[in-house]
Amino acid sequence: xxxxxxxxxxQVLKTGQSMTLQCAQDMNHEYMSWYRQDPGMGLRLIxxxxxxxxxxxxxxxxxxxxxxxxTEDFPLRLLSAAPSQTSVYxxxxxxxxxxxxxxxxxxxxxxxxIL
Amino acid sequence: QQPVQSxxxxxxxxxxxxxxxxxxxxxxxxxxxxxxxxxxxPVFLMILLKGGEQKGHDKISASxxxxxxxxxxxxxxxxxxxxxxxFCGTGSDNYGQNFVFGPGTRLSVLP
Numbered sequence: 001x002x003x004x005x006x007x008x009x010x011q012v013l014k015t016g017q018s019m020t021l022q023c024a025q026d027m028n029h030e031y032m033s034w035y036r037q038d039p040g041m042g043l044r045l046i047x048x049x050x051x052x053x054x055x056x057x058x059x060x061x062x063x064x065x066x067x068x069x070x071t072e073d074f075p076l077r078l079l080s081a082a083p084s085q086t087s088v089y090x091x092x093x094x095x096x097x098x099x100x101x102x103x104x105x106x107x108x109x110x111x112x113x114i115l
Numbered sequence: 116q117q118p119v120q121s122x123x124x125x126x127x128x129x130x131x132x133x134x135x136x137x138x139x140x141x142x143x144x145x146x147x148x149x150x151x152x153x154x155x156x157p158v159f160l161m162i163l164l165k166g167g168e169q170k171g172h173d174k175i176s177a178s179x180x181x182x183x184x185x186x187x188x189x190x191x192x193x194x195x196x197x198x199x200x201x202f203c204g205t206g207s208d209n210y211g212q213n214f215v216f217g218p219g220t221r222l223s224v225l226p
Contacts, residue, residue, distance in 0.1 A: 035216075040218060040219075041218060042117065042202055042216040043202065044215075044216070045215065090157070102162075106158075108155070
């Protein structure tokens with residue numbers, strides 16, 4: 001019963017490098033999202049998806065790309081890493097794509113440092 | 116727009132009560148409450164939907180006043196395990212539009 005799995009758990013990058021944060025869920029949830037968490041800022045929505053093939057921007061999308069080719073996977077790509085992207089990244093999923101009434105299940109997070 | 120949470124931090128002794136407030140400048144459809152322990156993922160506590168309901172389980176309950184666009188989380192007879200940061204998340208409709216989390220309230224329960 002894995003739930004939401006994120007990889008890697010830790011990553012250090014140099015400015016300008018690109019990388020992909022992986023997220024997979026095994027609950028057949030339609031809705032998936034990526035958040036970043038910075039001290040004192042809470043969780044800020046980067047991108048979300050209401051189903052395979054459908055993605056949309058959240059509050060802080062600049063510098064990030066997503067795709068949703070399957071129900072299970074929702075990778076987050078950093079195009080050209082910047083120090084301002086140093087953060088903890090959480091992936092979450094929920095049922096039926098309607099966040100109004102459905103609890104979100106979070107992965108354990110990826111701690112990313114950009115030097 | 117991010118909801119406002121108050122207080123920013125609170126320190127309690129075991130057995131004491133606490134109230135955490137969450138308010139928004141926008142009309143709300145739902146309020147979610149999550150708890151996050153240090154270094155861990157947020158964990159869902161409860162959802163309150165438009166309709167002014169109150170929910171609870173164990174000694175943690177919450178209310179939602181849609182007219183005032185605010186919700187309160189009540190922790191009764193707090194236990195050491197209640198320590199963590201509590202986040203409210205607010206949604207303005209049922210389809211995931213404009214769902215945002217508050218900045219969090221750090222709760223510390225001391226023996």
